[in-house]
Amino acid sequence: MRxxxxxxxxxxxxxxxxxxxxxxxxxxxxxKPASQTDAPAxxxxxxxxxxxxxxxxxxxxxxxxEYVSYYAAAKTDGVKCSVRNAVRRLVLAALGFVAVAAxxxxxxxxxxxxxxxxxxALFGSQAWIGALITGVLALAGxxxxxxxxxxxxxxxxxxxxxxxxxxxxxxxxxxFGRDVHD
Numbered sequence: 001m002r003x004x005x006x007x008x009x010x011x012x013x014x015x016x017x018x019x020x021x022x023x024x025x026x027x028x029x030x031x032k033p034a035s036q037t038d039a040p041a042x043x044x045x046x047x048x049x050x051x052x053x054x055x056x057x058x059x060x061x062x063x064x065x066e067y068v069s070y071y072a073a074a075k076t077d078g079v080k081c082s083v084r085n086a087v088r089r090l091v092l093a094a095l096g097f098v099a100v101a102a103x104x105x106x107x108x109x110x111x112x113x114x115x116x117x118x119x120x121a122l123f124g125s126q127a128w129i130g131a132l133i134t135g136v137l138a139l140a141g142x143x144x145x146x147x148x149x150x151x152x153x154x155x156x157x158x159x160x161x162x163x164x165x166x167x168x169x170x171x172x173x174x175x176f177g178r179d180v181h182d
Contacts, residue, residue: 112134112135112138115130115134116130116131116133116134116135117130118130119133119134169181
């Protein structure tokens, strides 16, 4: 026997629906309960005529089709909700990226503008000389940083490749007594 707590619907606190499948009455959506069909009220399910059995079977298939349709719609709506949330997060991340990039550009502009004004003041209030020298130094710094980064990554990749083949050759010598170079 199920306890009173388990006999109620888990989310709404209502008793579970009564239908033919748990022995408490006709299938949901049936026009008449089984006791009101042409068969006698005390007749067992195997005493139904072929027509009544076919009618009951069709109703059960309709019910099954409705449940499958309901399940598919719920799953589709769940996927749509997940996609909407993912797009919303993507848009927020893109806006955050743009805001941070704008902040970095603005801060860089203020720093370079201040440097150029300072250098211009050193050359007797010649703003264009300060801007020119600052721009050349900034471009040279960016180029040097990029060159160092590319060189470092290239050397690291080369070292990984050499180490990979040295390890492979060592395994060949240990396994076969020689390697590919012998």
